[in-house]
Amino acid sequence: MTQQTTGRISWTDLPERVRTSVQEIIGDRVVEAVSQPGGYSPGTADRVRTATGLRAFVKAISPAQNPDSPRMHRAEARTAAALPASAPTPRLLGCHDDGEWVALVFSDVDGRHPATPWRADELTRVLKALEVMAAVLTPSPVTHVPTAADLLAEDFAGWHRIAADPPVVLDPWAREHLDQLRAAADHGIAALTGDTLCHVDVRADNLLLDATGTVTVVDWPWACRGPAWLDTALLLVNVRLHGGHDTESLLRRLPITAEVDPMTLTGVYAGLAGFFADSARRPPPQGIPTVRAFQQAQADALLPWLATRLG
Numbered sequence: 001m002t003q004q005t006t007g008r009i010s011w012t013d014l015p016e017r018v019r020t021s022v023q024e025i026i027g028d029r030v031v032e033a034v035s036q037p038g039g040y041s042p043g044t045a046d047r048v049r050t051a052t053g054l055r056a057f058v059k060a061i062s063p064a065q066n067p068d069s070p071r072m073h074r075a076e077a078r079t080a081a082a083l084p085a086s087a088p089t090p091r092l093l094g095c096h097d098d099g100e101w102v103a104l105v106f107s108d109v110d111g112r113h114p115a116t117p118w119r120a121d122e123l124t125r126v127l128k129a130l131e132v133m134a135a136v137l138t139p140s141p142v143t144h145v146p147t148a149a150d151l152l153a154e155d156f157a158g159w160h161r162i163a164a165d166p167p168v169v170l171d172p173w174a175r176e177h178l179d180q181l182r183a184a185a186d187h188g189i190a191a192l193t194g195d196t197l198c199h200v201d202v203r204a205d206n207l208l209l210d211a212t213g214t215v216t217v218v219d220w221p222w223a224c225r226g227p228a229w230l231d232t233a234l235l236l237v238n239v240r241l242h243g244g245h246d247t248e249s250l251l252r253r254l255p256i257t258a259e260v261d262p263m264t265l266t267g268v269y270a271g272l273a274g275f276f277a278d279s280a281r282r283p284p285p286q287g288i289p290t291v292r293a294f295q296q297a298q299a300d301a302l303l304p305w306l307a308t309r310l311g
Contacts, residue, residue, distance in 0.1 A: 188267025
């Protein structure tokens, strides 16, 4: 199961000037565009083919679809341009930015999202790829991105906001353990130190597997510098959401997380759960009506795990 926003625009919805610029980046006229599933952006997400058979992936958006998304596209463009060729990411071919529309053009990846619930063989491939990616991206080859602690500080304060203004509907265990959850999240944010370039939004719909099993990690607007284990730990939230695997056992078994202080991992999951629970009660962002339900589902998946980890 992949999640997707509704109302996503397509290649033909782009202004002519944007399509012309994208075609100049690719070097040929686009004759076919196929919108791709997954994700939450209301902008384009099209695999395109040109008259001479060239292929690329195009994502484009303006403030009319969502006022925050152009900034995210610009951030991703800066990061993608600085990623080394050895990173398991698509190559940025170019970017169009006219102050209104931002369009990113990437090399095409002939792949699909991992199946959810996660298949064991695909999960193994992805976890290994994240371990290799962390090694390749340490020290961080991108210097302009924030630290993980700075990027996630406001998000991880979710339980503080909930305690100050509790929603009518709140998980009973969470309501009874707000002080413990706040303390755990504060510990988690303080522990997010390191100099690995982290993706911090690793989930099935931001991953592609090709026919050989090669993994490509896509969509990098939230890149930051943090601990090498962070992306692996975050992927397990998606694994737990879809079920079928013992995420606690995976944390203990995987080399990249086995030596991490358990309270640090608990703190990170507490911070994430607070962010999801706090965000889910708010009105949906413009053009992204389905994201709040997805955030609530992630909070619901994390809270029983936290109840066990916090004893």
